[in-house]
Amino acid sequence: MSDSGVSMVEVFDGIAAVLLVLGALMSTVAGIGLFRFPDQLSRMHAGTKPQVLGLLLMLLALAFAWRAWVWVPVLVLAWVLQMLTAPVSAHLVGRAGYRTKHLKKEYLFVDELADVVASHDDAGKPAASAPDRRTVPREDPTDHGGRD
Amino acid sequence: MTVLEWAGVVCLVLLGVGALAAIYRIVRGPSILDRAIATDVLLIVISSALCVDMAVHHHTDNIVFVVVASVIGFVGSVTLSRFVAESRKEPSEHV
Numbered sequence: 001m002s003d004s005g006v007s008m009v010e011v012f013d014g015i016a017a018v019l020l021v022l023g024a025l026m027s028t029v030a031g032i033g034l035f036r037f038p039d040q041l042s043r044m045h046a047g048t049k050p051q052v053l054g055l056l057l058m059l060l061a062l063a064f065a066w067r068a069w070v071w072v073p074v075l076v077l078a079w080v081l082q083m084l085t086a087p088v089s090a091h092l093v094g095r096a097g098y099r100t101k102h103l104k105k106e107y108l109f110v111d112e113l114a115d116v117v118a119s120h121d122d123a124g125k126p127a128a129s130a131p132d133r134r135t136v137p138r139e140d141p142t143d144h145g146g147r148d
Numbered sequence: 149m150t151v152l153e154w155a156g157v158v159c160l161v162l163l164g165v166g167a168l169a170a171i172y173r174i175v176r177g178p179s180i181l182d183r184a185i186a187t188d189v190l191l192i193v194i195s196s197a198l199c200v201d202m203a204v205h206h207h208t209d210n211i212v213f214v215v216v217a218s219v220i221g222f223v224g225s226v227t228l229s230r231f232v233a234e235s236r237k238e239p240s241e242h243v
Contacts, residue, residue, distance in 0.1 A: 010151070017155030020200055024162035027193045031169030034186055040179060047185045050166070050192045055218075058199040062211075065152065065203035071211070078215040085222030089188070089229075093181055096229035102179045 012064045019061035026054030039104040040097045044090060051086045055079060156204040163200070167193045184228045191221045 026049050033046020059075040097103055098113060105111065120126060170193065173186035195217040198210040 013150065013152050016203055017151045020152075020155045020203055021158050021162070023196060024159035024166075024200070027166035027189070027196055028162045029166075030189050030192075031166030034173040034189060035169040040181055040185070043173070043182060043185055047189045050189065050196065051221075054192065054196060058196050059214075061203050062199055065206065066208070071208060074211055074215065078211070078218060081215065082218040085218055089222050089225040092226050092229040093184060096232045097179075097181050100179070100181075100232060102181055 009067075012067055016061045016064035019057045019064065023050075023054045023057035023061060026050040026057065030054070039107060040102045041094065042107065044094060044097075048086060048090055051082060055082050152204050156200055159197075159200045163193050163197050180232060181229065184225045188221050188225055191217055 030046050030048075030050045033049070034043055037043045037046055056079055059079055063072060063075055167190060170186045170190040174183050174190070177183060195214045198214055202208060202210055
């Protein structure tokens, strides 16, 4: 192919190898996050890394390894299905976790859903005496307001 | 060994670490939603391993499973979270 000693096949295989390792690294990161993070919401944050970015890297690696346009629509379909379903399932799992109180409030800086929950009664009507519990964001020691 | 085979070995180690940590979280819990999240991660690890196998050995046998696995994970976690939210309904504690 080329006279420089490196053919296009080797270049594409090298790209595929790098993408495979990066995609596998996403799964490792998710595992470490599941292992170490303290409550359910932060574990969700870690667990969704490989679902979108990790799978994208894996499918790109497959495209570079196969080098066949016939399979590209199938790979796109796999990723689009994942992109459509991952936010919905994450939303529902997060909502179920909030309702069953599986989160640690002390890790939250602001809880905007608490106002909505408090302003309605169990039947879904606006509550008669809704306490304005508009939560003030907690002080973030790492936020310097844009200044050093 | 070719470049892709070396990458396969490295991916085996990385995916193994991820799968072991996900299994640890499935065993330890503490809630069923944590187990649902960890099961999703385990499913992704398995389909990533299938992708690695297909890339290293240049075959397309398992791509159907990779497509179907995303939908299966979706159905599983949605069903489970609906079930949890309905079964533990309790009266509001707010005023």
